[in-house]
Amino acid sequence: MSEVSQQQVDEWVKAIETLRENTAARPEDSRKAYEAAANLWSAYGYNDAPEPVIEMLCNAIETGYAQALKDLRDGKLDNEVSNWRSDLFDE
Structure with a gap:
C-alpha cells in the first residue's frame, strides 16, 4: 500500500466537510x-489519529x-x- 500524502488527507477532509x-x-x-457525533466519538475514545x-x-x-434526520423528516422511514x-x- 502506498503512503498517503498530507495533500490527499486535506482533500479528503475537505470533501467530507463539504x-x-x-x-x-x-x-x-x-x-x-x-x-451525536461528539457522544459517539467520546465513547469510542480513539484519539491517536492525526487531528x-x-x-x-x-x-x-x-x-x-x-x-x-432528513429521511425521518421527509417520511422515508415512516413504516419503520x-x-x-408503535406507542x-x-x-
Whole structure:
C-alpha cells in the first residue's frame, strides 16, 4: 500500500466537510448531528489519529446522522418508525 500524502488527507477532509455542510443544511440538524457525533466519538475514545483524520471521521458521522434526520423528516422511514415506536401511533 502506498503512503498517503498530507495533500490527499486535506482533500479528503475537505470533501467530507463539504458533504456534511450540504447534508446538514438546517441549523438544528447540524447541532443534533454534532452532538451525536461528539457522544459517539467520546465513547469510542480513539484519539491517536492525526487531528485532520479525527475531524474527517467526526464529519462523516455527522453527515450520516444529518441524512437520517432528513429521511425521518421527509417520511422515508415512516413504516419503520411505526414498527419501532408503535406507542407514538396508538390512539
